[in-house]
Amino acid sequence: MQTSSDKAAILALLKKYRSGQCTPEEIARIHDWFYSFETEDDPEFAAAANEAAANVMATLFPRKRIRYMPLLRVAAILLVIVTGLLFFFRPQKPVPVTYAQINVEKGKRKKLTLPDGTVVTLNALSELSIPSNFGKNNRELFLKGEGVFDVKSDETKPFIVHTGELKTIVLGTSFDIKAYPGEDAIQVAVLTGKVRVEKEQEVVAAGIEHNQVLTYTSKEHHIKIANAAKIADWQANNYYFDQATIPEIADILERQYNISIKLTGSTKRTCRYTLQLKNESIEHAMSLLAQLSGITYHINNHEIKINTATCE
Secondary structure (H helix, E strand, O other), X not given: OOOHHHHHHHHHHHHHHHHOOOOHHHHHHHHHHXXXXXXXXXXXXXXXXXXXXXXXXXXXXXXHHHOOOOHHXXXXXXXXXXXXXXXXXXXXXXXXXXXXXXXXXXXXXXXXXXXXXXXXXXXXXOEEEEEOOEOOOEEEEXXXXXXXXXXXXXXXXOEEEEEOOEXXXXXXXXXXXXXXXXXXXXXXXXXXXXXXXXXXXXXXXXXXXXXXXEEEOOXXXXXXXXXXXXXXXXXXXXXXXXXXXXXXXXXXXXXXXOOXXXXXXOOOOOOEEEEEEEOOOHHHHHHHHHHHHOOEEEEEOOEEEEEOOOOO
16 A cells, blocks of 8 residues: 555646646656556455545546546546556555575584674574564564574564474563474573563463573473573583483584584483583593493594493
8 A cells, every 4th residue: 555645646647647747757657557557356456446546536627627628538537547546556466575594504603693683693503594574574583403592672573583383482682592403392591581482372481581491392391490591601612411311412512513423322321411511622521421421432533432331
């Protein structure tokens, strides 16, 4: 739908055409309206256009003047008016939305600032999809992997992150989301402020606050108190494992250190450990894990073999 200023401009141009004062360019524009017109099958649209044309005719040609105008001239001007109105008032085709994708490789991280001022830090093997209309009518994007979002406050446009079947909604806060493909759990840790998590039309968590962590799986979800800053400290190459299994630890080490880890042995893979690694080399990290768990391992270039059968 056009604005009042657009309508005024159309009316002024049609008045110039009527009085013969149009420039060649303006005449060409009016002709373009006519030749670009496509027949509309919608009766409601046609009725609306006819009503708009009648209103313009009443403005341009008061009843006392129309009766003296030659019929051919009235018909020609009416054709131009209706064509112009149909061109400007017919429904516009929606502009297709495209997406910019930000991908992060193994062992890497990426920091970026979105058009609204929000700062995002993406973890290894993460993908962020940003729609071309981001920030215009909404602030929605799509995440696979893990990212920390320091959201610029805007009460008129909630900031929404889609991760699988969940969406996390905030106005202005900071939080960490982890939702790697292939992993059953999605985790949302709040650093500052408050966030809301939904699944379709269902509210999963109405208000997760500072140092609260939501863990969601297809079967259940729960919120617990945790140190959210530690969870997001991977940005400084620091990793905190809280009651994690050897396979869970191995998955994170693979992503962060750009290595391949193979697990051998079938027993005690469910043993759980609490461990912190502060900017450690992979060699030292494996040494600490072995001391804690009793595993044996072998490093060969970028491949590590872990025997979990001996874990304590």
